[in-house]
Amino acid sequence: MRFNPGSMKLAFSLLAILLVLMVLSAIIPQQGLADSQMIDWPSALGDKYAIIENLGLDRIYYTPTFFIVLGLMGINIAFGNIRRFRAIYKTEKSLLKLRHLGSVVFHLSLLLIMGAVILNYLYKYDGVYALTEGQSVSDRPEDYFREFKGPLYGEKYGSFDLKLDAINVKEDSTADQTVVANVTLQTSSDSEVRSGAISTNRPHKYQDIEFHYGQITGYSPELIVSDSARQKLFRGFVRLAARPSDDGIIHSDFINIPERNLRIELEVLPAEPMAGPVSYKVSVAAGMETLYDGDIITGESFQVDDLTISIPRLRRWCYIDVVRSPFLNLIFIGFWTGLTGLAAGVIGRTVNARGRKK
Amino acid sequence: MNGGESILYWTAALCTAVTFFLTIVSLVFKKTTLFTSARATIVAAFVLITIFGISRWIEWGHPPFVTLFESMITSIWFLLLMYLMVSYFSRKTVILLLPVSLAAMLLMGWSASLSSEGSPLSEALTNTWLFIHASFATAGASAFLIAASFSVLFLMGKDRMERMQTISAQVPDYSDLPRSILNFLLFGLVLWGVMIVSGSIWAHTAWGRYWAWDPIELWSLISWLLYGVVVHARLAFKLPLRVFCWLTIAAALTVAFSLWGVGYLYKTIHSYG
Known part of the structure; x- marks a missing residue:
């Protein structure tokens, strides 16, 4: 039997695996994510919890399996759509009809999103500082409270020095607080010292670096x-x-x-x-x-x-998260073009159906 | 709820119940004239809920979707709006009054059991994307619910549908149902997709990250993917129509769980109120 990388059967199998992985992650607590799952599995399972750890089911979105499934889905979408749209082109001599064009754009966008998600993971940097008012830190691994580097992350972005000047906590009429952390920033590529504010609901951006409030103040x-x-x-x-x-x-x-x-x-x-x-x-x-x-x-x-x-x-x-996501914009371009394509496809289908009815 | 809001809320609930009752009576006793009355009462329910929502908006300074109670009221409003739009474009949708009024009535009943106390929106959450996110969530859920309603009609069988057509010409053709289901699924996919994207943009400004696999984010994506599977299964594999309808109904349950059920089972940053 010939293997077809673009077959719908493969697409279904991959989607089914993805859905199973996601449902599992909804049941099993995931490391590094919100402690929001309904069962305290480690205490419920005791020693048997090691099986879950060994299978990587407690960190599904960071396992090679997840990225392999995404990669295979990308290959499947690429091959499947080339074959499909070639067939449409053969019979209709055009892909510019709205319903086809929308579908092409939507599936290409899915491909773009998957590629960008994988690239973003490979090149991502996410570090967390725990800073007291008046404290200064540099962009060195030993200064971070914890950090995550993508396997291909390089130091090409240049380093910076960061000082936490003051933290202001504003109470509003709800139980929530708005925290504003005033910082001073100096980068190695730019001698200018700049001040900024990192707020609960507004990160401070500098070039491709984002400084986020880390949700905890003490x-x-x-x-x-x-x-x-x-x-x-x-x-x-x-x-x-x-x-x-x-x-x-x-x-x-x-x-x-x-x-x-x-x-x-x-x-x-x-x-x-x-x-x-x-x-x-x-x-x-x-x-x-x-x-x-x-x-x-x-x-x-x-x-x-x-x-x-x-x-x-x-x-x-407070905690301050330093995030470098070089391919984030690509993910968003994919999202919006994908949705536009999907909407165009739906409109095209509706118009086509009405035309046929008449 | 103050006195005026109480009157609006309970009158709207009564209107949905009357709509359901009138639709049942018109089908059982073959009184097609009652469909007109049922349509009038559902319009009345929509108007009352609109006034109720505006009143809450003015009172609390934000659209009504911060608490679970408000989220349900907004969902009912979008469901009725979706029905009214559908019935404007196609007269053959009167039968949808049955599932729509039933769903609205059940949601009204559920919301009555919840605290109707409002809550101001914290500064951290005040963001235009939140309004877009919440609106598209409820609008998408309404589209999926309409698709599920058509699926229920299809599962009732050809004979029953034809019998109903003898009662009123406004009952859709049995053969048209699968296309209607598919169109609403696709429409819902677009709306639900916008909800996910706008939600992640809002999360970035509110919580400092676009996506964190929070239970509601996760279940919303599961619903979206599940609908994707159902649509592709029908379009590419010509999935048997009955299976297609059952899957549409099952996927609607995941949407309902994402919107209203997750908070009961998980600790989530999305928790209402």
């Missing part, structure tokens, strides 16, 4: 731990994790001071501290023994044995 108190000789054992801004709870978001975290085997836990009280006096719940423990457990406010300090612990300032922190 608090970052400055913590100073010094001994009796006034030597600093710790000085820095502690980025408190923001965890949702039944009583709202809890901003808390801990640091370790290995020299003294100390663990210092911090929690900001109340929920909206920037609006008024800021207090913190602080707990200091050495091993299993609690040395201090109490509340203090900004600017205060307290003693634990020979150590002085103080919180002089409070700042905010």
Whole structure:
């Protein structure tokens, strides 16, 4: 039997596989995506969850299988449509009739979208910074909190330095917040220092780089731990994790001071501290023994044995996503031309049907 | 809902119920004159829901699709609008009153069980693309629902349809149904496609990414692909018409799930309200 790469049977098989993959991803929690699936599979399945991990079913959209299916669909659409439109041309001597033209444009656009999606994945860069107000970072791998590079991503885009100047949080009449992160940016290709704002609903664009607000804002108190000789054992801004709870978001975290085997836990009280006096719940423990457990406010300090612990300032922190998607515009061109083609095809079919009726 | 809105809402619900009742009576007792009354009551329901929607829009400062309740009301409005447009272009669609009024009545009943409390739109979500996205979602769903309604009629069988044609000349020809189903599927594919694209543009400005495989994004794409499969199966493989109709109905269920069901099963950033 001769293999036909453009056959409708192959198209159906590939579409069926794609649909199955998508339905599976709707049931099984996907790594790196919203934790939105209905079953907590890892705890429900226990050790057997390893099978899902080994099959890549917990990261379907990043597996070679997904991209192979997309690639094969592209080949299938290309071959299938060449054959189909050649047949139409043979009988009708034109592809310019609206219903045919619409269909040609629609299928070519699908091809364009698939190609652009694959190219975008291969050349994509997506990095996340966790930045406290006043902090500067460079476009170096070690500065990123986490990053994803496409297999073919190169460094040709040039690097930049980014400083988070301030974070402003606006409450509106809904429960939602609008966060505006003011930044200063300087690129290696352009000596000009430019200011910009990254907002909840508006990324900052520079050349082909987009800086997005990373959806999470937290608090970052400055913590100073010094001994009796006034030597600093710790000085820095502690980025408190923001965890949702039944009583709202809890901003808390801990640091370790290995020299003294100390663990210092911090929690900001109340929920909206920037609006008024800021207090913190602080707990200091050495091993299993609690040395201090109490509340203090900004600017205060307290003693634990020979150590002085103080919180002089409070700042905010947020995630900032840096995205380079070189083929995104191609995907959108594909989307809109595809929809135009589809609409033209529908109009053409309708006009043709009415003409035949008359 | 305030007092005035309550009156509008419940009168509209009553009109959809009366339409359904009148259509059933006209078919069972072969009283074709009742079709005219049924059409008048569905127009009345449409007008009342329009006024209700405008009133909510003025009250809350945004079109009514932020809460699940509002989304259902908008869907009913688009469904009735779609029916009225179809009936304007073709008189042979009176039989559609039955599924359309039934669907509208059920959605009204479902929405009555939900909180009708409105919600202001957060600044982060205020974007023109959101209006385009939500409008095309409900318009696309209406087109798919009309296609599913035609499929139900087809599945009722030729004999039944011919018997109904003896009651009224406004009942479509049995042989015309498959083409009508296909046309509405294609129309729905365009509308649903615009919904997906406009939604991703809106998501980019609101959430900083075009596509994140969020459950609603995922189920919307599953519905779109499923309709693509159904259309190609019919056009290329001459899929048997009964199978084609059953698949059209099944795909409509995925659309309903995408619009109103996902929020019940998943935590999603799209959650209403």
